[in-house]
Amino acid sequence: MLTVESLHAGYGNKLALQDVSLTVAPGEFLGVLGPNGCGKTTLLRALCGTLKPRQGRVRLDGCDLHAIDKRSLARTMAYLPQDLVIELDFTVRELALLGRSPHLSRFVRESDEDRRVAEQAMQLADVLHLADRPVTALSGGERQRTLIAMCLAQQPKILLLDEPTNHLDLSHQLSILDLIAKLNRVSGLSVIAVFHDLNLAAEYCGRLVLLESGRVAEMGTPAEVITEEAIRRVYGVQVAVQPNGVSQRPHVVLTAGEVTRH
Amino acid sequence: MSFLRHKSSPVVFGLLALLLAGACVVSLLTGPAQLAWSEMWNKGIFGLRAARTLMASVAGAGLSVAGVVFQSLLRNPLAEPYVLGVTAGAGLGAALAIVIGITAFGLWTVPGMAFVGALGTILLVQALARSPSGAVPVETMLLAGVTVSAVLNSLLMFVVSVTPPEKVRGVVWWLLGNLQVNDWRLLEIVAIVVAAGLAVAILWARDLNLMALGDEPAAHLGLNVTRSRNTFFVVASLVTGATVAACGIIGFVGLIVPHAMRLIVGPDHRRLVPAAALAGAAFLVLADCLARTLLSQGEIPIGVVTALAGGPLFLMLLRRHKAVTGS
Numbered sequence: 001m002l003t004v005e006s007l008h009a010g011y012g013n014k015l016a017l018q019d020v021s022l023t024v025a026p027g028e029f030l031g032v033l034g035p036n037g038c039g040k041t042t043l044l045r046a047l048c049g050t051l052k053p054r055q056g057r058v059r060l061d062g063c064d065l066h067a068i069d070k071r072s073l074a075r076t077m078a079y080l081p082q083d084l085v086i087e088l089d090f091t092v093r094e095l096a097l098l099g100r101s102p103h104l105s106r107f108v109r110e111s112d113e114d115r116r117v118a119e120q121a122m123q124l125a126d127v128l129h130l131a132d133r134p135v136t137a138l139s140g141g142e143r144q145r146t147l148i149a150m151c152l153a154q155q156p157k158i159l160l161l162d163e164p165t166n167h168l169d170l171s172h173q174l175s176i177l178d179l180i181a182k183l184n185r186v187s188g189l190s191v192i193a194v195f196h197d198l199n200l201a202a203e204y205c206g207r208l209v210l211l212e213s214g215r216v217a218e219m220g221t222p223a224e225v226i227t228e229e230a231i232r233r234v235y236g237v238q239v240a241v242q243p244n245g246v247s248q249r250p251h252v253v254l255t256a257g258e259v260t261r262h
Numbered sequence: 263m264s265f266l267r268h269k270s271s272p273v274v275f276g277l278l279a280l281l282l283a284g285a286c287v288v289s290l291l292t293g294p295a296q297l298a299w300s301e302m303w304n305k306g307i308f309g310l311r312a313a314r315t316l317m318a319s320v321a322g323a324g325l326s327v328a329g330v331v332f333q334s335l336l337r338n339p340l341a342e343p344y345v346l347g348v349t350a351g352a353g354l355g356a357a358l359a360i361v362i363g364i365t366a367f368g369l370w371t372v373p374g375m376a377f378v379g380a381l382g383t384i385l386l387v388q389a390l391a392r393s394p395s396g397a398v399p400v401e402t403m404l405l406a407g408v409t410v411s412a413v414l415n416s417l418l419m420f421v422v423s424v425t426p427p428e429k430v431r432g433v434v435w436w437l438l439g440n441l442q443v444n445d446w447r448l449l450e451i452v453a454i455v456v457a458a459g460l461a462v463a464i465l466w467a468r469d470l471n472l473m474a475l476g477d478e479p480a481a482h483l484g485l486n487v488t489r490s491r492n493t494f495f496v497v498a499s500l501v502t503g504a505t506v507a508a509c510g511i512i513g514f515v516g517l518i519v520p521h522a523m524r525l526i527v528g529p530d531h532r533r534l535v536p537a538a539a540l541a542g543a544a545f546l547v548l549a550d551c552l553a554r555t556l557l558s559q560g561e562i563p564i565g566v567v568t569a570l571a572g573g574p575l576f577l578m579l580l581r582r583h584k585a586v587t588g589s
Contacts, residue, residue, distance in 0.1 A: 050478060074484030081478055087337060088474050088529035098471055102484035107465060154483070 001025060002047065002158060002190070007056035009046045010214075015054065016042040018214045026157070027188040029181065031195050031205035033225070035235055038211040040194040041082065041162055047192060048079045048160050074102035078151035082162035082194075089134035092146045096122050096131075099153030121152035125179060141172030148179065159183070161193040165200070177204050202226050202249045210234055226250040274527055278540040282319065285547040289315040292551045313443035317452070318550045318564075319543035321441065321509045322519070324456035324501040326542025327463050329516020330535055331498040334470040335491055336388065336398035339521070340579055343502045344513030344572075346387050346403065347411035348380045352499075352506035353437060354414050355379025357421045360433065369447055373455065377503030379414075384495055386410060400583055439512040439565025441550050448508050455504035459497045463535045470494070470531035512546070512565045514572020519545050521579070 002024040010016040016039045024030050032040045045051040046058060049065045058065040060076065078099075086095070096118040097110055104110065110118075122128040125145045130138060135146055144164060151159055164180070165173035181204050183189045195201035201208055202222040210218040210225050212234045218225040228241045231252065244251040290311050302308045325343060332341040332348075343349045355375035358364070364371050391398045391406040418437070425433050443449050463470065469490045472480040481487050505512070519542040520534065527533040546564070549571070553562045 048482065050481060070481065070486060071484035074482060077482075079478075079482045084476070084479060086475060087339065088524075090471075090529050094528070094530055098468075098475070098483065101468060101472060104468075106468075 001061055002192075003057075003059040003062075004047070005057045005059070007043075007046060007058065008054040009042055009051050009056075010054060011042075011051075016214050017046065019056075020211075020214075020216055021056075022209060022216070022219060024158070024190055024192055026190055027184070029184045029191045029193075029204065029206045031193055031201035031208045032211065033195055033198060033201055033208055034211035034217075037213075038234075039214040040211060042214075043211065044079070044160050044162050044192065044194055048077055049073055050079075071102045074154060076156055077158045077160065078154045078156040079160040080147055080151055080162065080164060082166060084147060086135050086143075086147075089136040091132050091134055092122060092127050092138075092149070093118065093131040095135055095146055096127075096149045096153045099150035102154060117155065118149075118153045121149040122146075124152055124183065125149035126175075139172075141168050141176065144168065144172070144176060145179070148176070152183070156189070158190040158192065161191065163194050163196055166196070173200065180204070198226055198231070198252045199244075202251065203244070203247060222249050226252065271533060274533070275536065275540065278537060278544070282540050282544040282547070285544040285551075286315050286319070289318065289547045289551050292555055310443075313446065313449060314441050314550065315547055317443050317449055317509065318441045318547040320449070320453045320456050321505045321512065322515055322542040322544070322546025322549075323460065323539040324452070324505045324542075325512060325515040325546075326519040326523075326538040327456075327460055327535060328498040328502045328505075330520045330531065330538050331463060331470065331494050332384075332516070333520060334474040334531065335494055335498075336403065337474060337476060338398050338400055338403055339524075340400050340517065340576065340583065341398065341403060342514065342517040342576075343380075343498070344511070345517070345576065346384060346407045347414060348383050348387075348499065348502050349506050349511045349513065350411045350414035350418065351379035351381075351383030352376040352503045353379070353511050354418050354421070355503070356507045357418055357433065357437070360436075361421050361425050361429070369445075369451060373448075373451055373504045373507035376507040377500050380503040380506070381496065381499035383410060383414065384499055388495075400580070435563070436510040437565075438563030439510045439568070441509055441546075441564055452504045452508045456501055459501035460535070460539050462493075462497050464532070466490070466493070467531035467535050470535070471529075474529070474531075510565060512568050514568050514576065515542060515546060517579075518568075518572050518575055521575070 004020055004022050007020045008015060008018055020043065032043060034040050042051065046053055052066060060068060097114065099121065100110055100114040100118060103114065119128065122131055125148045127142060127145050127149050130142060135143055138146065165176050168176065177200060180191055184191045205222060207220065208222055208225040209216055210230060217234050218230050226241055228239060231237065231239050240253040241250050242253055243249070293311060329342045332343065332346060333339055355378050356372050359372045359375035364375070367374055387406045387410055388398055391402040393399060422430065422433055469485060472483055472485045473490060477487050520538050523534055523537040523541055527537045549567050550564055553564045553567045556562055
């Protein structure tokens with residue numbers, strides 16, 4: 001259980017988050033939405049302990065996040081930053097094994113058990129067939145799935161993702177989100193992910209939080225958060241929200257300016 | 263290209279050790295004096311050549327490992343003690359100690375001052391060139407490294423200019439890189455420092471792997487990034503400082519050797535660090551053989567030989583880097 005209590009956080013003189021409170025229950029899939037610069041990434045960085053709060057607190061199962069030792073935190077929480085580039089040509093397997101680092105004491109080599117966990121992580125992320133390929137030779141989607149395998153090898157209870165499908169084409173977007181949804185459903189992994197695309201967020205997340213200049217504008221189920229009124233207020237655009245004919249979740253329908261603004 | 267990457271480690275390291283042993287034999291048999299074995303032994307030439315071979319292996323291993331460490335810490339495959347200006351900083355520290363004649367710490371004074379110069383330089387360069395993610399991009403590294411080197415080299419030249427005439431030749435010869443061993447005890451000091459640095463880099467090789475992913479990913483995998491970075495900056499500066507104090511400024515070894523070894527054993531530092539140490543030792547021993555034999559009279563300074571080999575490679579890698587990043 002991750003609890004955020006009236007969190008204020010930022011960089012330098014700028015406060016990027018103000019008075020944010022929320023909880024993430026075990027097994028939840030929470031989507032973080034909002035326009036550029038509204039504090040989505042800042043929230044994620046505060047949730048994983050990279051950024052220290054100015055005020056307020058982030059608690060993990062009741063403990064202040066900054067009182068937890070980094071290695072044991074890394075055994076509970078994995079974070080995939082946006083657009084992470086690996087310059088060196090580590091193989092997929094080597095990267096997955098690096099995900100075991102928080103479980104290994106310093107001078108110990110990976111055991112067979114670690115290799116098994118890494119292999120399982122690669123299997124889950126559907127990159128096992130690429131295990132011995134250098135990551136620099138993979139496509140964007142394969143590379144992202146490799147990084148997810150590295151996160152899974154940490155055996156976290158909570159997975160934080162910053163726009164995990166950024167720059168990927170449609171089939172890879174869906175395959176990655178299907179994978180994350182499956183992990184969330186089957187193994188009870190809590191997922192907190194930043195989304196750019198409102199419709200993808202509405203399809204996959206159980207709950208959404210919509211941020212507006214560092215504050216929580218809306219929080220609730222997709223149907224509660226994604227409304228024409230909230231999108232007009234936060235994004236400043238007029239859209240139509242209709243239920244998706246297949247999933248019945250809210251679906252944002254965009255039209256060219258001439259149509260909606262007459 | 264990583265054709266030996268999936269071969270078992272013993273095979274790869276056996277081959278590298280064999281290469282080093284071969285290089286040492288060649289080095290012992292190479293030199294201007296073409297004498298019979300017994301004569302060489304009697305005149306003490308053998309001992310001189312052995313010392314020089316040992317110095318070349320230690321310096322080659324040290325500079326290569328320092329290169330590997332800087333490349334991981336700065337997330338930049340073109341980082342290298344010479345290009346970063348770290349050898350120039352070490353050179354200035356050592357030259358000051360030699361010329362002023364500081365002897366506060368006995369034989370450790372010159373290596374100590376070189377270490378201070380090296381550490382100061384890397385801290386300055388990374389403070390100037392670091393991006394918020396902790397990486398030091400190639401372009402800014404070059405600007406900061408070249409600028410800092412230029413200033414340090416001017417200061418170094420100033421120190422040389424005020425050196426008493428009878429000492430000048432020695433200082434200049436040392437600055438260009440010199441593997442001649444004048445004092446066995448200095449060789450001992452360098453060997454101890456390099457061995458210690460190598461041991462730390464091997465034992466903490468997994469931290470180097472994590473650091474190579476970047477500050478944030480490393481922290482999310484449970485690494486204390488600040489502590490690791492500080493430790494490794496000190497280690498790499500100690501190794502570079504000791505090497506420069508004994509052998510002067512020898513550039514590009516830390517670029518050529520790690521680059522070649524990455525192609526052969528891959529980027530995992532648990533294999534890369536020991537491979538770079540062995541190959542670096544062999545490389546500098548062989549480069550020194552060339553330096554001693556290319557001219558019919560006298561020798562080419564070793565720093566000139568490594569620069570002639572490493573400079574073009576650096577430019578080639580820079581071109582490829584530009585082609586990849588499109589910048």
